[in-house]
Amino acid sequence: MKNTEQIWDLVDAKRQGFLDLSDRVWGMPEIAYTEFKSVAEHTAMLKEQGFEVTENYCGIPTAVMGEAGSGGPVIAILGEYDALPGLSQEANIAEHRPLPGNGNGHGCGHNMLGSAALLAATALKDYLAATGQPGRVRYYGCPAEEGGAAKAFMVREGAFKDVDIAITWHPAAMTKVDEALSLANTRMDFTFTGRASHAAAAPHLGRSALDAVELMNVGVNYLREHVPADSRIHYAMIDAGGVAPNVVQAKATVRYAVRSRDVVGMRALNERVRDVARGAALMTGTQVEIKVLSAVSNLLGNTPLEEAMYQNLMRLGPVPFDAADREFAAKIRATLSEQDIEASYLRAGVPQTSDTPLCDLVVPLEVKGEPMIGSTDVGDVSWVVPTVQARVATHAIGTPGHSWQITAQGKAGAAHKGLIYAAKAMAGVAVDALADPELIARSKADLAKRTARHPYVSPIPAEVQPPLQPRPAAA
């Protein structure tokens, strides 16, 4: 028996506490693996709600897991709470005004992401208790989504081994079922070691690590023409070898991000980029050391769960924004370019007919847009557990990802309404799965089919550990 209305009421009953949680986390923006205060907030809420809590989850001090219920299927709700550097911004204003402090800001809306996920998990816990149904709910508090691949490390630790389905969401401009498109991504450092010497008096004795970096970059830029069109390769000079042009640079490091449509293609592309590095070392008489920092897999979709999510979105209807929400969103919209706004519609695949600054529809499931494809560590979860994500409108149409405008809108009325809506959408899918074991069976069969040819292998080499950060001394 299922009662979606009942769990939505349970979401509403606790809404205020979780809106406050989201706003508090907004106000303590912490980046990858430094989320000590944010995870403490989530841990305190899990305990307050009566979950059985595992701190320092998977050996990651800023990860937490809470479980409730007994017997039945295990339903995972995934939350995040990491911020981004350089996106500090005052809330509820439509002009760029960073706050004093460390410069971090919630420019991807993970303050809402984590809070809504924890609210959905709490409502599910309360639902299980009220109905006496067998079933377990787990809230996974996942740090370092931005560049830290924490979920991929957690998958490698076996965190999702006995989970039946996983549900999550992401704040967005348009409300829809996530299309499950993302790129597999590996971050690697290439450190070249040569020999220093006087660049004028004894250049023949020097072996330049900087030359090697430059030649590697040239080689990779030629490689671009001969890789699949949806590959992405970018690099940043981490260490150019020094500031003295009259010294042959003995050490230099370049960091690469190598992205492919799927994890199998990424492995092949990684090998070609490594070959270019080895070639550059050979040319320059230097040595190269290659260090993988992190890696994530591409997302796998799951048709049965996507259909279930869509039914819940349709039942909820569009996010119920009000006039004040639209008024602020219109002010944000005035800071955006026409291209930004157009891109939002193109991405969602819906025509730009209305002039509303906030999404007033649920994008039909069959509509395929031109999604902007990045990478996410939800990808690795989706390879080992049937996984579904909603995208829920929380900010003005056209707001670019990772922008001060997202930070500015992170505590506004639209953000709060989107947060509650997202919790209901996730809770609704969980109730569907509890009521219908067939849904879980079909979602598992779907995953088995998608991974039949290439079973999951962690993209992270066994010796690579998460780049944990020290806990700051108490003030």
Ligand SMILES: [Zn+2]
């Ligand atoms: Zn994000």
